[in-house]
Amino acid sequence: MWKFQNSVSYKPQKLGCTFQCKVRSILYSRNRDAYRDPQFISDVMEPLLIKKLMNKKLVNLSRGELHKVALTVCLGKPADIYLIDEPSSYLDSEQCIVVSKVIKKTAFVVKHDFIMTTYLADRVIVYEGKPSVDCIANSPQSLLTGMNLFLFVSPLHIYF
Structure with missing residues (x-):
């Protein structure tokens, strides 16, 4: 049985922010140690x-900047699973490649972009069937x- 006690760090797909605090404040409040660690930096x-x-201020960031801050917060949290x-x-596209290199650690990532997946993944799980209704998860x-299975079978989803 899996037990998670503060061992999961999550970055959601959709982000919205009305916080007036600065990026520095949110990063330091979430995990001060990570943001002082030379390796993490x-x-x-x-x-x-x-x-x-x-x-x-978070409220003044572009959507791309907000996602980069959220990813930094996610990766800054010590966790067993990201x-x-x-x-x-x-x-x-250039920033996508940078992000893929940054998160190339043990992570479970939902991605529907075929090109980004090839940069990011070492191993993949391909789901076959009708999303949210009936599907089968293939082994990693x-x-x-x-990717060959992804291209061969339709409809399906891929996770890595």
């Missing part, structure tokens, strides 16, 4: 260009095998 914050956003829904929402498989 170089692996996550620098590639996502978070330093440029630190003094901006659930990241649509990590590249509102980002251009290599990126190549999973």
Whole structure:
């Protein structure tokens, strides 16, 4: 049986924000240690260009900037599992590649973008059937095998 006690970190697909606080405040309030850790700074914050956003109010961020901050908060939380829904929402293709490199750690990511999936995943789970009605989850498989199945079977969804 799985037991989770503060061991899951989640970034939702849809974000909205009316907070007047600055990015710096939200990052430090969520996990001060991560945002002081040189490894986290170089692996996550620098590639996502978070330093440029630190003094901006959350309410004034673009959707892409807000998603990068949410991803930083998610990855800054120590967890056994990272659930990241649509990590590249509102980002251009160059930023999508940066995000895929940043989150290339153990994560369960929902992504419907075939190209982004190939950059991000090492292994994939392909679902066959009718979404939310009747489907079968295939076992985790290599990126190549999973993508071939993804292209062969319709309709289906892929998770990695």
